Amino acid sequence: MxxxxxxxxxxxxxxxxxxxxxxxxxxxxxxxxxxxxxxxxxxxxxxxxxxxxxxxxxxxxxxxxxxxxxxxxxxxxxxxxxxxxxxxxxxxxxxxxxxxxxxxxxxxxxxxxxxxxxxxxxxxxxxxxxxxxxxxxxxxxxxxxxxxxxxxxxxxxxxxxxxxxxxxxxxxxxxxLPQREFCSGLAEVVKIAAALDRRLFQFLERNAHRVSKSNPKLLTEIISRCVALKAAVVEADEFESGLRRSLNLGHTIGHAIESSTNYSINHGEAVAIGLVTESTVAHRMGLLSSRELDRLISLLKKLGLPTGMPQLRNTTKFFSSLSADKKSVGGRAKYVLLSAIGSCVIGVDVSTTLVQNVVMESRRVR
Ligand SMILES: NC(=O)c1ccc[n+]([C@@H]2O[C@H](COP(=O)([O-])OP(=O)(O)OC[C@H]3O[C@@H](n4cnc5c(N)ncnc54)[C@H](O)[C@@H]3O)[C@@H](O)[C@H]2O)c1
Ligand SMILES: [Zn+2]
Incomplete structure (x- = not known):
């Protein structure tokens, strides 16, 4: 040998x-x-x-x-x-x-x-x-x-x-770009800011009313700041073994919404709902304050994004998509959760019952 x-x-x-x-x-x-x-x-x-x-x-x-x-x-x-x-x-x-x-x-x-x-x-x-x-x-x-x-x-x-x-x-x-698609892009902007950059998040809160397709100066600034953040994350962790996972914030639930609704909800909309649902889970686990959760919901709403779970015709498909997620380990989904605006925790093991409760409650208050 x-x-x-x-x-x-x-x-x-x-x-x-x-x-x-x-x-x-x-x-x-x-x-x-x-x-x-x-x-x-x-x-x-x-x-x-x-x-x-x-x-x-x-x-x-x-x-x-x-x-x-x-x-x-x-x-x-x-x-x-x-x-x-x-x-x-x-x-x-x-x-x-x-x-x-x-x-x-x-x-x-x-x-x-x-x-x-x-x-x-x-x-x-x-x-x-x-x-x-x-x-x-x-x-x-x-x-x-x-x-x-x-x-x-x-x-x-x-x-x-x-x-x-x-x-x-x-x-x-x-x-x-149709307005719905424009808003969808704003969901990833909020995700990047919420996960990585408290100052960008504050900037968005101050300027939410001015964000539009017809404001190229503001858009160029927002795009440049997001791209710079993403580039830094990719440089530090190209193959997503650590830090890059923070950009999956909102995506565990988001992806399950997309696939279980047969993609009738677009990616950005699903991410917006995923951000709120996962952050509600974080709040229930004592990781995120209610004030920070409210700020997230309020910014998404101001930017024209949905925040409540859609009507799911097939909840079994939704929960099985959750466990098919690439980020899951040993059949349990691993979450990226917000701990404050601008920072998150990676690889959190979350109880399935808690996720189910939050999802079901969100459907009722839609
Ligand atoms: N690879 C990654 O790191 C990564 C990150 C985030 C999202 N994604 C993926 O990106 C996809 C979503 O991307 P998207 O929201 O851009 O969707 P999309 O590519 O489907 O575009 C949305 C719609 O806008 C139209 N369109 C594109 N440019 C246009 C323009 N300038 N004017 C008018 N219409 C235009 C498209 O034809 C399409 O109908 C998802 O599949 C998601 O998984 C990948
Ligand atoms: Zn995405």
Whole structure:
């Protein structure tokens, strides 16, 4: 018998830049040209974004001399599945994708997750750029390299870590975003502030009435602060073994709401409800004061977000989704709980009965 060690030192610098500025999209083609990657550029987008900006960007790339193919799939969470991934793999192979090609993920969090997963898996990994077009993807999902799809057993259960080579955040593209989607993005903003930054939370409380799609200056500031926080967390804990788990605040319950309502409640809305429900659990456990809980609920309401549990047609599915959560250990869900605005505790073992009680009470006072 022999013992051989495979020494794997990290030799490649995978650092990347995140550009947050109105008009950032105008510099995308020039940036790609500077990378001098061999063959084609493949833009992956969804059916809405294709029409709104996708074709325009493809034309700009073409004018800059880049051979560009645009692939699109039906918009919406239900497209985060194996069938769409397979179809994209097939189209990329038909388009002669090579390891030195480049994929551009142009769209919201669904496109970022799907296109990123496709980029991670095709030809054992092709470079990709994130171009987020929803508030949610600009403040959160485009940074950090978590990519993946859903499985009938639960949300985001299939995936990989694949960091982008750059992120282009252009707040101007948010002008066409439906109000419901805009609010949904604000839920992740509140999550980031509540989990990590008390001053950002206070800033949001003071400015809640001014937050809107037509206030690009304020939006750019909020997006930049969120992205800086997320970048720092990813730098400290890329593979989510500790600190990064704090960004799952509100998501254990949030994911179960999404999958048990068959995704009729969108991600941000489910996160808002998850934040309140999980923080109520934290309060009952003596971790969070009632004043801080009230501040959280009040800010979410001011930003147009739901805070009470929806009518669940299938409570069994909801509670079984909770235990299918990736964060669970030995069949028990592990929670990230708020201990004060701006700080949280990771890996808390919570009694199932307490969660059930809080969920049922929240349904009654909806
Ligand atoms: N990978 C991560 O770290 C991470 C983090 C948070 C959320 N997520 C994932 O992100 C997803 C949610 O993302 P989302 O809220 O962006 O949803 P989404 O991608 O479905 O976008 C929402 C809707 O807005 C449309 N849209 C996108 N850009 C637009 C624009 N500029 N103008 C008009 N319409 C536009 C889309 O076509 C879609 O209909 C979830 O699947 C969630 O799991 C991932
Ligand atoms: Zn999220």
């Amino acid at each position: 022999s013992k051989i060690t495979v020494h794997l030192a990290q030799t490649v610098d995978r650092s990347y830049r995140i550009e947050v500025k109105p008009g950032a999209l105008d510099s995308l083609a020039a940036f790609i040209l500077r990378q001098r990657r061999g063959s084609k550029v493949f833009i992956i987008t969804d059916s809405n974004v294709e029409m709104l900006v996708g074709r325009k960007i493809q034309r700009k790339m073409y004018e800059a001399g880049l051979e560009t193919l645009l692939l699109s799939f039906p918009a919406g969470e239900k497209s985060k599945n194996q069938r769409i991934v397979h179809a994209l793999h097939t189209q990329l192979l038909a388009g002669d994708i090579r390891r030195d090609s480049l994929i551009v993920a142009l769209g919201g969090g669904v496109v970022g997750d799907v296109a990123g997963y496709v980029a991670a898996t095709i030809s054992r990994g092709v470079a990709f750029i994130q171009v987020p077009t929803t508030l949610l993807s600009q403040v959160d999902s485009s940074v950090g390299g978590k990519v993946g799809i859903n499985h009938p057993r639960g949300k985001n259960l299939i995936g990989a870590f694949h960091q982008p080579m750059a992120v282009f955040v252009d707040p101007d593209v948010l002008r066409t």
